Amino acid sequence: MSISKDMAILIVDDYKTMLRIVRSLLQQLGFTNVDEATDGKSAFDMIAARPYGLVISDWNMQPVTGLDLLKQVRANAPTANLPFIMVTAEARTENVVAARQAGVNNYIIKPFTQQVLKQKIAAVLGDF
Amino acid sequence: MSISDEAAERRALLHYVLAAQKAIADLRPAQMRLEKLPTAMSQIGLIVETTESAANQIMQAVDEIMNARVDLSPAAYRSFVEEKCLAVLEACSFQDITGQRITKVVETLLTLEDKLAALSSLLGEEAEAAPEPAPEGEAVLLNGPAMPGEGVDQDEIDKLFA
Numbered sequence: 001m002s003i004s005k006d007m008a009i010l011i012v013d014d015y016k017t018m019l020r021i022v023r024s025l026l027q028q029l030g031f032t033n034v035d036e037a038t039d040g041k042s043a044f045d046m047i048a049a050r051p052y053g054l055v056i057s058d059w060n061m062q063p064v065t066g067l068d069l070l071k072q073v074r075a076n077a078p079t080a081n082l083p084f085i086m087v088t089a090e091a092r093t094e095n096v097v098a099a100r101q102a103g104v105n106n107y108i109i110k111p112f113t114q115q116v117l118k119q120k121i122a123a124v125l126g127d128f
Numbered sequence: 129m130s131i132s133d134e135a136a137e138r139r140a141l142l143h144y145v146l147a148a149q150k151a152i153a154d155l156r157p158a159q160m161r162l163e164k165l166p167t168a169m170s171q172i173g174l175i176v177e178t179t180e181s182a183a184n185q186i187m188q189a190v191d192e193i194m195n196a197r198v199d200l201s202p203a204a205y206r207s208f209v210e211e212k213c214l215a216v217l218e219a220c221s222f223q224d225i226t227g228q229r230i231t232k233v234v235e236t237l238l239t240l241e242d243k244l245a246a247l248s249s250l251l252g253e254e255a256e257a258a259p260e261p262a263p264e265g266e267a268v269l270l271n272g273p274a275m276p277g278e279g280v281d282q283d284e285i286d287k288l289f290a
Contacts, residue, residue: 017183024187028194060270067266091279095269096288106289109282110273116282123289 003125005030007053012036012043012069013087014061018110022056022087025114029121030128040064044072047079054125059088059095067102074103083124087112151247160240168236171229178229182222189215 009031011022019036026034035050037043041064043057055073059066066086073079086099089110096107105124108116122128129137189212196208262268 015180017180017187020184020187024191060272065266065270067269089273090269090271091274091281092269092271093280093284096280096285098266098269100288107285109279109285112282 003121003128004053005128006033007031008033008035008050009054009056010035010037010043010046010052012038012040012055012057012061012066014038014058018058018087022117025117028114029118040066040069040072043069047073047082048076052082054083054085054121056085056087059086059090059099067099070099070102070104085120085124147250148247151243151250155240155243155247164236164239168233171233175226175229178222178226182219185219186216189213189219 009026011019011026011034013019013022016038019038023034023036026032035046035052037046039061040057043055044064046052047055055069057066057069064072066088070084070086073082073084083105084103085106085108086104087108087110088095091109099107106120108120193209193212196205200208
């Protein structure tokens with residue numbers, strides 16, 4: 001299956017530097033329809049207001065964490081199947097298991113390369 | 129208990145209280161609270177700002193190189209790339225600045241550690257209050273970047289998603 005590079009992608013991180021890095025990496029991969037949010041709450045509001053093809057979110061944010069955001073997305077019928085990739089420095093097995101149980105589609109450890117990001121997007125959405 | 133025993137016990141208690149008072153005074157709690165710790169926190173805030181600024185400067189230069197005009201002559205392109213590389217090198221000076229700030233913070237923490245160790249030794253472990261409550265819920269999972277040798281790597285995570 002091939003994916004459309006025009007699809008809307010939401011990236012969520014409380015560090016604007018990381019938002020810029022992920023946006024640049026996505027642009028280099030051909031994805032230009034990218035929105036940004038700096039916390040879980042505003043991210044969920046944006047997800048509720050606009051259909052996204054993919055969410056790429058950090059975990060450790062306040063007051064709503066990436067895991068909280070994931071659970072809210074999965075609990076909300078219209079977004080229950082929204083592809084969701086966690087990008088985080090939290091690298092313990094229990095973190096990965098908790099995210100998996102909450103329904104994350106893939107998990108990337110920071111720091112990461114464009115190649116890893118591409119692989120994980122392809123693993124979740126299909127080749128592009 | 130004889131009168132001489134009571135007197136000896138009172139003297140020992142007095143010495144203990146005076147020693148504890150000195151250990152607490154050595155901590156210089158007012159200086160720590162009003163000067164050392166706020167300075168250390170300011171240093172950490174500046175480290176965050178400096179690294180963010182440097183990262184943005186580097187990314188800006190890289191963006192400009194990747195989006196350089198295609199009609200530039202080889203000489204003009206070389207000059208343009210050299211100018212942007214110089215900007216990247218300049219931005220990397222953040223490592224020196226943040227390193228110095230981190231050294232200051234570490235010095236403050238080491239001083240505090242020494243003084244707390246002296247106080248703890250005097251008071252004894254049993255004098256300490258109950259341990260801090262363990263984190264609960266999702267707080268257990270929020271440990272930040274793993275220390276070297278801890279955590280799992282991307283390959284192990286990939287196996288969980290295979």
